[in-house]
Structures are given as C-alpha cells and as structure tokens.
Amino acid sequence: MSTYEMGLADGCEERQPVVILLDTSASMGRPAESPRIDELNDALARWFDEVRSLSRLRSRVEVALITFDSRVRAYDARAESLVPVEGVASDRLFAPVDEVRPPRLTASGVTRLTEAVETALTLARERYRALQGQRVQVRRPFLWVLTDGAPSDAEGQPQDAAALAGTARRLRQGEEQGECIFQAVGVRGADLPLLHVLAPKSTLMLDSYDFGQILDLVFQSSDQLGAVQHADDAHRQVAERAARQKRMDELERKFR
Amino acid sequence: MAIRVVSGRGHQWLLTERIGSGSEGIVYAVDDPRALVAKLVPDPPDREAYRRRVERLVRQRREPRTVRLLSGSPTRLAWPMVPVRTVLGGGTDSIDGYVMRDMRLAYQPFTHLVSPAARRAFLPGATWATALAAAEALARLLAELHAGGYVVGDLKPDNLWVDTQGRVGLADVDSWQFTDGREVFPGRMRTPGYTAPERIGPVGAPPDSSSDDFVLAVLIHQLLMSGLHPFTGHPADGGDYLSLDDNLLQGRCRAVDRTSVVLPRSAPPADLLPRRLASLFGDAFGGTRPHAWLWAEELAVARAAERLTVCAVQKLHVYTIERPWCPWCDQAERGMDSYPGADSARGAP
Numbered sequence: 247m248s249t250y251e252m253g254l255a256d257g258c259e260e261r262q263p264v265v266i267l268l269d270t271s272a273s274m275g276r277p278a279e280s281p282r283i284d285e286l287n288d289a290l291a292r293w294f295d296e297v298r299s300l301s302r303l304r305s306r307v308e309v310a311l312i313t314f315d316s317r318v319r320a321y322d323a324r325a326e327s328l329v330p331v332e333g334v335a336s337d338r339l340f341a342p343v344d345e346v347r348p349p350r351l352t353a354s355g356v357t358r359l360t361e362a363v364e365t366a367l368t369l370a371r372e373r374y375r376a377l378q379g380q381r382v383q384v385r386r387p388f389l390w391v392l393t394d395g396a397p398s399d400a401e402g403q404p405q406d407a408a409a410l411a412g413t414a415r416r417l418r419q420g421e422e423q424g425e426c427i428f429q430a431v432g433v434r435g436a437d438l439p440l441l442h443v444l445a446p447k448s449t450l451m452l453d454s455y456d457f458g459q460i461l462d463l464v465f466q467s468s469d470q471l472g473a474v475q476h477a478d479d480a481h482r483q484v485a486e487r488a489a490r491q492k493r494m495d496e497l498e499r500k501f502r
Numbered sequence: 503m504a505i506r507v508v509s510g511r512g513h514q515w516l517l518t519e520r521i522g523s524g525s526e527g528i529v530y531a532v533d534d535p536r537a538l539v540a541k542l543v544p545d546p547p548d549r550e551a552y553r554r555r556v557e558r559l560v561r562q563r564r565e566p567r568t569v570r571l572l573s574g575s576p577t578r579l580a581w582p583m584v585p586v587r588t589v590l591g592g593g594t595d596s597i598d599g600y601v602m603r604d605m606r607l608a609y610q611p612f613t614h615l616v617s618p619a620a621r622r623a624f625l626p627g628a629t630w631a632t633a634l635a636a637a638e639a640l641a642r643l644l645a646e647l648h649a650g651g652y653v654v655g656d657l658k659p660d661n662l663w664v665d666t667q668g669r670v671g672l673a674d675v676d677s678w679q680f681t682d683g684r685e686v687f688p689g690r691m692r693t694p695g696y697t698a699p700e701r702i703g704p705v706g707a708p709p710d711s712s713s714d715d716f717v718l719a720v721l722i723h724q725l726l727m728s729g730l731h732p733f734t735g736h737p738a739d740g741g742d743y744l745s746l747d748d749n750l751l752q753g754r755c756r757a758v759d760r761t762s763v764v765l766p767r768s769a770p771p772a773d774l775l776p777r778r779l780a781s782l783f784g785d786a787f788g789g790t791r792p793h794a795w796l797w798a799e800e801l802a803v804a805r806a807a808e809r810l811t812v813c814a815v816q817k818l819h820v821y822t823i824e825r826p827w828c829p830w831c832d833q834a835e836r837g838m839d840s841y842p843g844a845d846s847a848r849g850a851p
Contacts, residue, residue: 258729258730258731258734258765258766258768258769259729260745260746301613301614301617301619301620301623302613302617304619305617305619378736378742378743381736381743381764382736382743383734383735383736383743384743385745424744470694489545490526490528490544490545491523493544493545493597494520494523494528494542494544497505497544497588497590497597498505498520500590
C-alpha cells in the first residue's frame with residue numbers, strides 16, 4: 247500500500263491540501279540577466295528539500311502545483327512531469343509535501359490566470375470531497391496564486407475587471423461554502439488592481455520578499471488555519487503574519 | 503544579519519540568527535557566552551502594556567513563588583531575565599523584547615516526543631514510560647505555577663520542551679496571565695486544538711486555571727496516546743470533518759463516547775490506558791476537569807515500576823499491567839508501530 251492510500255505519516259493527523267498556482271508566463275523570464283523564473287526554481291528546490299526537517303508540515307500537508315502560461319498544467323509528482331489537468335484524476339495531482347521534487351520551470355507565453363484559478367478550484371473541490379468521503383480529517387484546501395503580471399485571455403490580450411468577474415464570484419462562493427481559502431500574492435510587476443478583483447480581501451503585494459520567504463509564508467499560514475469559520479478571518483491572519491514578517495525583515499536589513 | 507538590542511542599563515547584545523517565530527514574537531540566538539536567546543515582539547497590541555508586562559515578570563523572578571518555580575536543574579521555565587529593545591529606530595519605532603535562557607541546551611521540542619515520526623527520528627529510545635514521565639512533569643509544573651497565581655493561557659506543544667528523561671520545560675512566559683497586585687496582565691492568545699471550549703469563538707472567555715487544566719488533559723492524552731489528539735476522528739454521523747475545535751464543540755471525542763467518531767484502524771487502541779486515567783479523561787472532556795495536581799498524582803501512580811510491563815517481543819513496547827497483552831503490538835498489526843525501535847522496519851514513515 248502506498249502512502250497515498252494510507253494517508254500521510256500516521257493517518258491520525260489532520261490533512262491540509264495546498265494548491266499553489268505558479269505564473270510561468272514570459273514575464274517571469276525577465277530580467278534577462280537574472281530571470282525571476284530561475285529564482286523561483288531555486289527557491290522551490292531548496293524549500294522542498296528543507297521541508298523534510300519540518301515534521302509538522304510533513305505529517306499534515308499535501309501539495310498540488312499548477313503552472314500557468316499559455317497553457318494550464320499540473321505537476322504529477324510521481325511521474326515528475328507537468329501534465330495537462332484534463333484526464334488526470336485529481337487525487338493523483340496531490341502529493342505529500344515531503345515527496346515533491348519540484349520541476350525545473352521555464353518561462354514563456356501569456357498569462358492564463360483565470361483559467362488556472364478555475365482549474366484549481368475544481369481540483370481542490372474534488373480532492374476535498376474525495377478525502378471527506380474516505381473519512382480523512384481534511385481541512386479546507388488553501389489556494390495560493392503567485393504572479394508577476396496581469397491575466398490575459400487565450401489570445402494574449404489583457405483581461406479587464408469584467409472578464410474576471412465570473413471567476414471572482416466562483417471564488418467567493420467556494421470560500422463561503424467552506425470549500426477553500428484563496429490567497430493572491432503579487433510580486434514585481436503584478437497588476438494589483440486586477441488581483442484585488444479576484445481576491446478583494448486576500449491580495450498581498452510581496453515585492454520585497456524572495457520566493458523562499460513567500461513559500462514559507464504560504465505553508466506556515468496554510469498550516470495555521472484555525473477553527474475560523476469565515477475565510478475573512480483566515481485572510482486577516484495571513485496578512486498579519488506577512489506584515490510581521492516584513493517588519494522583521496526590514497529590521498534585519500537595517501542592521502546588515 | 504545582526505540586530506543589536508540594549509537593556510535598560512545599557513548592556514548591548516548582538517542577535518545572530520533567527521531561530522524561531524511564533525504567533526507574536528520572533529526568537530533570535532544571542533552572541534553571549536551564556537546560553538541565551540532573545541525574543542522580540544514587533545507589534546504588541548499595546549506597546550506600553552507589553553513593556554510593563556515584561557518588566558513585572560523580570561521583577562517577579564525574585565519573588566518566593568517564582569524562585570521556587572525556577573529552582574532545580576535543568577530550569578523548567580524560560581523566564582524573562584532582562585527587558586531589551588532594539589538599538590536602531592529609537593523612540594516609538596524600536597522593538598521590545600527580552601533575553602531568556604536558551605531551552606535548546608537541555609531540551610528538545612515537545613513535538614519530538616509527541617509526534618510518532620519525529621519521535622523515531624529524534625527520541626528513538628523513548629517509550630510509553632517516557633510519555634508518562636513527561637505527562638507527570640507537565641502536570642506538576644502546571645499545578646505549581648497555578649499555586650503561584652500564574653495562568654499559562656496559551657498552553658500548547660509549540661511552547662513546551664522535553665528531554666530524554668521526560669523532563670518538561672515551558673517557554674513564552676510573556677504570554678501568561680498574572681498580576682502584580684495592582685494590575686492584571688491578561689492572557690489573550692489562543693491556539694486551535696488547544697483551547698478550552700468556553701474560550702473558543704469570537705468573544706472567548708479569558709483564560710483561568712480551569713482552561714489550563716482542560717488543555718493539560720489534551721496534552722496528556724497526546725503524550726499517552728502516541729500523539730493522538732483527543733478530538734481526532736471523522737464525525738460518525740457522516741457529516742463533514744471541519745476541525746478539532748469543531749469536534750470539541752460538538753462533543754465528538756473517543757474518550758467520552760466511542761461511537762461519536764470514526765478513527766483510522768491504525769490509531770492507538772482506546773483501551774491502552776489504565777482505568778483510572780481513562781476515567782480522568784472522561785471527566786476532563788466530559789465536563790468536570792481534574793486539577794493539574796490530581797493528574798500529577800494519578801500519573802505518578804500509573805508510572806510506578808510495578809504498574810508497568812515490557813512486551814516480550816519488542817522491548818520498546820511498555821504498557822500498563824492492567825492490560826493483558828501489548829497494545830502497541832495490536833496497533834502494529836494494524837499497520838502502525840508507535841514505538842518501533844531503531845532496528846525495526848515496522849512503522850517506518
């Protein structure tokens with residue numbers, strides 16, 4: 247029996263699914279001398295290597311990685327390859343956090359952000375229902391999107407607020423029905439007003455963070471989700487954690 | 503990175519690496535020949551009140567009730583020794599905190615004993631006897647600090663330390679609730695899964711020794727049940743699982759009502775407890791909470807050498823003589839060995 251059927255670690259722990267949506271569009275290939283995508287790749291490799299020493303996360307968290315550029319793909323951790331989401335069982339796309347060896351991502355194409363978010367919502371909902379059905383003590387899935395750009399349609403044209411409204415509404419519904427928590431993280435160049443349309447109460451601009459710090463924030467706050475009944479409480483907690491972190495980082499920089 | 507902090511008397515310390523961050527504060531290693539760490543709290547809700555709180559705690563180190571708590575070796579409490587503030591920034595922009603003993607010297611994080619996977623890695627020699635010893639030490643410590651007029655408020659694994667003998671230490675003293683005779687310094691932190699029912703919700707009750715006693719029972723349950731939280735389980739009525747706190751509020755708890763939850767087959771068997779302790783858990787989670795001192799006394803009885811026996815098959819399987827055969831072997835047969843020992847492949851992650 248694999249750990250997938252057995253459940254994580256010891257089986258009696260709560261399970262926290264985390265879906266991370268990573269922007270791999272062309273803008274992530276900039277600046278040419280030190281592309282952000284390289285920084286992201288290094289941070290992913292380092293973070294998933296170091297997570298093995300974090301016993302609490304190891305025993306609780308399962309991850310699905312989704313990348314979006316002109317296509318939306320998900321990472322099959324067992325096959326170690328990015329695959330189209332269609333036709334793959336959602337259960338297969340979640341892996342225990344310490345069994346993920348992240349892919350080396352490349353940057354190209356446009357930013358199919360809304361399509362990725364819709365995909366993630368479906369994936370998270372299916373996984374949540376499947377685990378409830380198996381009587382696993384699953385918590386609401388946490389969805390995080392990391393982007394440095396602005397959403398575009400299939401032709402690469404920038405989308406406006408009206409084009410995002412449908413996705414934004416489905417996110418709200420998902421949160422209100424207790425199916426998920428959605429957080430948006432913008433890094434250098436991200437279109438903040440549009441992210442606010444998608445996530446009015448849960449958009450963070452973290453351009454002073456490196457990707458490693460962002461991954462820390464993602465997983466630490468996903469793990470600290472309390473008995474909070476409302477998604478807004480979770481969003482507030484995440485924002486407070488990010489603010490505290492930022493203050494300490496600034497302090498440490500001052501003393502450097 | 504090297505933050506500098508200064509005490510009221512002008513002594514400066516260099517903080518080196520960040521070694522941990524909690525709900526409010528961040529802990530740094532201190533460049534000092536004594537084993538010290540510093541906790542900085544960037545944004546307390548009331549800066550002045552936080553300063554007074556730390557100053558009072560530092561002063562109370564000299565009071566008899568506190569001297570007693572701090573006696574013995576290794577020291578059980580990471581008591582604030584000196585209030586400090588950051589050097590840069592100055593005025594309202596500086597960050598307050600305090601210097602305390604580095605608990606890592608004598609102890610390991612409490613989760614190393616509680617979580618089966620961490621136990622295999624960090625405390626591979628630990629047995630159920632170690633868990634009983636830690637449970638008694640924790641109950642005794644809590645009983646003593648209640649007697650001293652202190653309330654922990656935010657009692658949780660992250661604030662606790664343990665060693666190979668089952669000795670227990672406690673940090674985050676600055677979050678306690680206490681009084682200096684004139685002013686009450688309230689405890690307000692809460693942690694999911696480690697909060698008494700009356701404190702859960704938007705307007706939770708303030709902590710008191712009784713809410714501490716509730717969380718003590720949660721922690722003792724985890725220690726004695728190989729990490730199993732007492733409110734673990736999928737609702738038996740077929741509804742969705744929401745959280746440990748939801749189970750708690752709905753009265754879903756195996757120790758009180760075995761039919762209220764569905765647990766994985768590999769969970770530690772419910773009948774591994776001596777009858778007396780099982781009955782105390784029923785009380786603790788069913789409504790009448792045993793005091794910390796009662797737990798300490800009953801745990802001392804349960805862990806006496808003549809009350810324990812060692813499994814004939816696996817020497818790390820220690821259990822109560824009240825049970826006719828080994829509960830840990832029962833559990834291992836169902837797929838999870840809580841105390842596998844270093845040489846056994848069973849129960850490996």
